[in-house]
Amino acid sequence: MAQNDTKKRKKPNILVTGTPGTGKTTTSSALSESTQLRHINVGDLVKEKNLHDGWDDDLHCYVINEDLVCDELEDLMEEGGNIVDYHGCDFFPERWFDLVVVLQTDNSVLYDRLHNRGYPEKKLQNNIECEIFLVLLEEAKESYAEDIVMALKSDNIEDITRNVSALTDWAGPAVSISLFTNLVVCEGPEELYSHPSTSEGMPIPKALCFIIIRRQEADGVCGIDDLPS
Ligand SMILES: Nc1ncnc2c1ncn2[C@@H]1O[C@H](COP(=O)(O)OP(=O)(O)OP(=O)(O)O)[C@@H](O)[C@H]1O
Numbered sequence: 001m002a003q004n005d006t007k008k009r010k011k012p013n014i015l016v017t018g019t020p021g022t023g024k025t026t027t028s029s030a031l032s033e034s035t036q037l038r039h040i041n042v043g044d045l046v047k048e049k050n051l052h053d054g055w056d057d058d059l060h061c062y063v064i065n066e067d068l069v070c071d072e073l074e075d076l077m078e079e080g081g082n083i084v085d086y087h088g089c090d091f092f093p094e095r096w097f098d099l100v101v102v103l104q105t106d107n108s109v110l111y112d113r114l115h116n117r118g119y120p121e122k123k124l125q126n127n128i129e130c131e132i133f134l135v136l137l138e139e140a141k142e143s144y145a146e147d148i149v150m151a152l153k154s155d156n157i158e159d160i161t162r163n164v165s166a167l168t169d170w171a172g173p174a175v176s177i178s179l180f181t182n183l184v185v186c187e188g189p190e191e192l193y194s195h196p197s198t199s200e201g202m203p204i205p206k207a208l209c210f211i212i213i214r215r216q217e218a219d220g221v222c223g224i225d226d227l228p229s
């Protein structure tokens with residue numbers, strides 16, 4: 001495992017970034033379960049701890065106070081063992097991270113995800129342009145050593161599975177393989193969930209399936225009632 005500041009921290013810090021809707025929270029939650037690293041959702045933290053300078057009516061989001069966020073996170077980051085999930089990356093200290101993951105999603109897939117969330121047209125278009133022009137990837141490359149920046153495709157559930165597995169290998173798995181044997185397949189928002197014996201889909205870990213369902217539920221795409229009994 002390549003480490004930026006090995007002497008100070010025993011466990012790595014990973015930044016998961018990308019345009020809104022590319023799957024940062026889904027991926028980070030799954031990765032947190034498989035590695036036992038701490039998942040820090042910066043957007044949630046900003047709201048919980050009021051680390052912002054008010055609401056931007058135009059952009060429909062809080063105006064993040066970057067200094068307050070960095071102060072809040074400094075001790076945890078020094079300790080190590082964190083997965084930081086945020087749609088920006090240029091204001092965190094470079095020394096914090098051992099790996100920077102930039103999730104990328106096909107424009108039409110991303111459009112549907114953000115549309116499902118009910119984003120206003122302007123916000124939706126801003127985000128799609130951000131993805132088309134690779135804004136987050138450029139920001140990551142400018143802010144961190146190129147050899148720690150990793151772009152990963154996040155179009156479908158197979159991508160999440162593959163990404164979580166690769167990142168877990170990199171960080172060192174912390175959960176027993178038995179967690180990954182009780183499989184339930186999650187085919188996507190429109191379809192029902194089914195056991196692998198009745199599905200041709202790629203089996204995914206049950207834990208990951210539940211994480212995906214929770215994220216979809218948060219976006220109003222489907223409900224927990226859709227789960228197999
Ligand atoms: N690779 C993927 N395959 C299928 N669905 C996905 C994938 N990634 C995310 N989704 C779905 O897209 C929606 C947004 O995912 P998620 O909340 O993880 O994105 P995010 O990058 O954290 O967004 P934000 O920046 O707004 O917090 C959710 O409904 C989730 O289930």
Ligand SMILES: [Mg+2]
Pocket residue numbers: 024025026085
């Ligand atoms: Mg998120």
